[in-house]
Amino acid sequence: MNARHRLIDSRAMGRRVHLWTFGDAGKPLLVFPSNAGVAHEWQKGGMIDALAPLIAQRRVKIYCPETNISRSFSGHGKSIDERMDNHAAYEQFIIDTLVPLIQEDCHAPYETLVTTGCSMGALYASLFVLKHPETFGRALCLSGKYRASTLFDGASSAELYFNDPLAFMPNLSGAALERVRRRVHVTAVVGQGAFEEGCIRETAEFGGWLGKKGIPNHVAFWGDDSRHNYTWWQRQAVHYLSQMF
Numbered sequence: 001m002n003a004r005h006r007l008i009d010s011r012a013m014g015r016r017v018h019l020w021t022f023g024d025a026g027k028p029l030l031v032f033p034s035n036a037g038v039a040h041e042w043q044k045g046g047m048i049d050a051l052a053p054l055i056a057q058r059r060v061k062i063y064c065p066e067t068n069i070s071r072s073f074s075g076h077g078k079s080i081d082e083r084m085d086n087h088a089a090y091e092q093f094i095i096d097t098l099v100p101l102i103q104e105d106c107h108a109p110y111e112t113l114v115t116t117g118c119s120m121g122a123l124y125a126s127l128f129v130l131k132h133p134e135t136f137g138r139a140l141c142l143s144g145k146y147r148a149s150t151l152f153d154g155a156s157s158a159e160l161y162f163n164d165p166l167a168f169m170p171n172l173s174g175a176a177l178e179r180v181r182r183r184v185h186v187t188a189v190v191g192q193g194a195f196e197e198g199c200i201r202e203t204a205e206f207g208g209w210l211g212k213k214g215i216p217n218h219v220a221f222w223g224d225d226s227r228h229n230y231t232w233w234q235r236q237a238v239h240y241l242s243q244m245f
Helices: 052-056 080-105 120-131 165-171 174-183 197-212 230-244
Strands: 004-010 015-022 027-032 060-065 113-118 136-142 185-190 217-221
Touching: 004 080, 015 080, 027 080, 027 120, 052 060, 060 080, 080 120, 113 120, 113 230, 120 136, 120 165, 120 185, 136 230, 165 197, 185 197, 185 230, 197 217
Parallel strands: 027 060, 027 113, 113 136, 136 185, 185 217
Antiparallel strands: 004 015, 015 060
């Protein structure tokens, strides 16, 4: 599947960032890892093997960067300002460095990307598609957490507000809402089995606001055998990404 590892220089991050890519050709899929934040997570979790037919058919080319989540959303012991500054640096890396690299690699300078992630990766996917609709046209969010403020022990700030979908979505309106409506489709999926309890509530609320705001979406609740793990995320990713690519 032409698996490649690269280290990408990032001025915003002040270091080099790990990136794994899979496939020779196809439309680009940008994957955000979950709470571990490591670039090889989807490979280790069996997601790349599950999607091998799409990769072999040259329908999709997968890009898996690391995140700095341990210094931002899960960065306990650091101030809220420091954590949000770290996330802003990562967002800048994605938009200013990684997206142009992907578009050049795919020989498609104006190609919009599909983004996805599981658990905390779904939070990232939702943020990038809602905040950057000109760059990300679709998102597949699996077992997501969408209320970022719960990770900050009651602290709040303007920067956190704009990185908390269930905080800013109720107030999204006017031209800012219209640019999302015109360009974006969000698929949010969650199981109803073990360890999905909080994700069920937040997916329902997230899907509700997508509907209220007129943002094209598909929200699905899989059965009570569908657990918060990679065995089920593999099945869900194959089901939905096969329709997107």
